[in-house]
Amino acid sequence: MAEKRKPASADEKMPESNRDFLEKSAVRSLLRGAISKLIENRPEDPIAFLAEYFDSADNKPGSNKVAKAHQELLLTHHSRPAFESNMMLAYQILSAPKNAKSKAGLKGDLFTELLTKILREVPGEVSEVLLKKLLCYENEVIPYDIFHSGVMTCFIFLDFYAEADGLFTVLDTSRKKEVDKELCDVVLNQLNAAMTATKDDPKSILEGASKLRPDALAIALDNAFDSVVYDESMARDEFVMTAVIMFIAKVKPLR
Amino acid sequence: MSGAQFSMSGEEYLARHHVITYLEDAVSQLLEHKEENPRVNPAKFLSDYFTSVHRGNHTLFREYEYIKATPHNRTAFIRIFWKCFRQVGKSGDLLNAKEYQSLLCLLCPDFPLELVQKTARIVLMDDAMDCLMSFTDFLFAFQLQFYYDEFLYTASEIYTNIMSATRGSRDAVVVPSVSRTKGKPPQLSDGPDSVESTQFFEAVKMLCETFQFSHPPVDILRGILMSAPRVSFYGFLMALAKHEGINSAVGILPPKAQILDDTDPDIQISSARTPRPVSAASKPAS
Numbered sequence: 001m002a003e004k005r006k007p008a009s010a011d012e013k014m015p016e017s018n019r020d021f022l023e024k025s026a027v028r029s030l031l032r033g034a035i036s037k038l039i040e041n042r043p044e045d046p047i048a049f050l051a052e053y054f055d056s057a058d059n060k061p062g063s064n065k066v067a068k069a070h071q072e073l074l075l076t077h078h079s080r081p082a083f084e085s086n087m088m089l090a091y092q093i094l095s096a097p098k099n100a101k102s103k104a105g106l107k108g109d110l111f112t113e114l115l116t117k118i119l120r121e122v123p124g125e126v127s128e129v130l131l132k133k134l135l136c137y138e139n140e141v142i143p144y145d146i147f148h149s150g151v152m153t154c155f156i157f158l159d160f161y162a163e164a165d166g167l168f169t170v171l172d173t174s175r176k177k178e179v180d181k182e183l184c185d186v187v188l189n190q191l192n193a194a195m196t197a198t199k200d201d202p203k204s205i206l207e208g209a210s211k212l213r214p215d216a217l218a219i220a221l222d223n224a225f226d227s228v229v230y231d232e233s234m235a236r237d238e239f240v241m242t243a244v245i246m247f248i249a250k251v252k253p254l255r
Numbered sequence: 256m257s258g259a260q261f262s263m264s265g266e267e268y269l270a271r272h273h274v275i276t277y278l279e280d281a282v283s284q285l286l287e288h289k290e291e292n293p294r295v296n297p298a299k300f301l302s303d304y305f306t307s308v309h310r311g312n313h314t315l316f317r318e319y320e321y322i323k324a325t326p327h328n329r330t331a332f333i334r335i336f337w338k339c340f341r342q343v344g345k346s347g348d349l350l351n352a353k354e355y356q357s358l359l360c361l362l363c364p365d366f367p368l369e370l371v372q373k374t375a376r377i378v379l380m381d382d383a384m385d386c387l388m389s390f391t392d393f394l395f396a397f398q399l400q401f402y403y404d405e406f407l408y409t410a411s412e413i414y415t416n417i418m419s420a421t422r423g424s425r426d427a428v429v430v431p432s433v434s435r436t437k438g439k440p441p442q443l444s445d446g447p448d449s450v451e452s453t454q455f456f457e458a459v460k461m462l463c464e465t466f467q468f469s470h471p472p473v474d475i476l477r478g479i480l481m482s483a484p485r486v487s488f489y490g491f492l493m494a495l496a497k498h499e500g501i502n503s504a505v506g507i508l509p510p511k512a513q514i515l516d517d518t519d520p521d522i523q524i525s526s527a528r529t530p531r532p533v534s535a536a537s538k539p540a541s
Contacts, residue, residue: 018286021286021289022282022286025297026297027282027285027297027301030297030298030301031278031282034278035269035274035278038268038269038274039265039268039269042260042261042268044260045309046269046272046274047272047277047305047308047309047327048305048309050274050277050278050301050305051302051305051306051308051309054298054299054301054302054304054305055298055302055306057298057302058296058298058299058302080261
């Protein structure tokens with residue numbers, strides 16, 4: 001289905017040369033690759049996706065490995081199955097040998113560059129804390145499992161960051177760009193309590209989720225309202241930073 | 256958000272975004288282009304092609320069949336038409352249907368007169384076909400007619416069916432989905448025509464539920480049809496064309512009040528010369 005049926009008229013005129021041309025110039029495999037990528041990743045704007053795809057097919061390999069790997073990782077959300085194979089591809093791109101003499105393998109410097117690129121939308125001081133935990137030495141060789149967990153952590157962190165930011169917007173009902181400290185503390189405590197899920201105890205995951213249910217949060221907030229003293233408040237940055245630090249505390253350091 | 260496109264099959268996903276249409280066109284354009292430039296780089300060509308599709312400047316100088324092929328192509332064409340000829344609107348010139356067709360033919364050599372006439376009927380309420388129209392009136396009626404062509408055609412069939420049913424046998428049942436009679440769109444010029452709005456709305460609503468082409472949002476249809484007990488078909492079209500909600504549903508033109516403003520910097524005439532769609536490379540405008 002990937003190869004294109006050409007309009008009949010074009011076929012009759014020069015059946016050989018058109019077919020030969022498509023064959024020779026690898027348009028067939030290009031299109032086949034494009035369609036299977038599309039179906040795998042299902043981007044919301046396939047036209048932009050195709051433009052991007054053909055563009056990177058046009059670029060000579062080795063131009064910028066980190067950018068290519070990053071693009072590969074952005075193809076689909078990290079909760080989709082296709083993300084795993086994209087991750088694999090990204091690893092392959094990065095660990096391809098620089099030239100015929102050098103050896104294959106991913107070193108710490110490229111890994112650092114990639115993670116920084118993934119986290120570029122987050123303010124520097126926030127990403128720095130996380131990166132400190134994830135990074136390897138420049139000359140260390142990165143095996144796939146380290147690569148995988150590092151990249152995954154970064155993507156989940158991005159989601160978490162966006163959620164925390166959104167949470168503050170919800171709390172900030174008066175649009176004063178700051179929220180009473182008591183309320184923030186309550187929400188943050190609830191959030192912290194919810195993040196105690198461990199692998200050994202599957203029940204803890206459910207408990208964690210239930211702590212963040214709207215009603216559970218409402219009860220906690222309601223209790224807090226009685227004791228509110230309206231003197232201290234918290235700005236967005238501080239709130240998000242606190243939440244982020246809680247997240248980072250859960251990330252196991254590499255060494 | 257991310258769930259919807261995964262719950263359908265791969266074919267459905269490709270069909271929804273007309274991917275195959277574009278890929279087929281891209282390859283035939285590539286082959287055509289190759290005739291003149293044997294050393295073309297296919298990946299580069301395809302990348303350029305999809306970039307211009309994405310930007311919406313791919314419909315310039317293309318054949319009518321292609322311009323009409325997908326909703327995206329239609330909106331892109333409406334936008335190009337607006338960008339290129341808003342000077343006409345600014346200078347306040349009034350043109351008739353034939354002259355508007357000449358303008359359209361500058362952008363699309365085989366643009367049919369029929370569609371322009373249909374548009375003129377919306378503006379002029381189905382009579383006095385040689386009258387002059389302002390650019391803004393024409394543009395919004397054109398947008399309605401061109402973007403929702405299939406819907407309007409079927410709606411007019413429903414309308415005639417209701418008309419003849421109420422006129423003739425008392426209890427004829429109107430089933431919109433079965434009413435696809437071949438032939439010319441019904442002429443509505445005879446008699447004092449109007450139908451009961453509720454009946455028409457119910458039939459159109461049923462149509463919208465199963466229609467495979469684009470249709471206006473049902474809420475807008477309801478708002479228009481429920482405002483009066485009886486409605487004539489062209490009264491209905493006129494109201495649709497003037498409705499700001501339709502404009503934002505199509506989503507390509509600015510609000511009516513700003514249609515002649517020069518605020519957008521890429522709007523000047525030069526925009527017609529911005530990165531030429533690769534597809535036009537082998538096709539002189541004549």
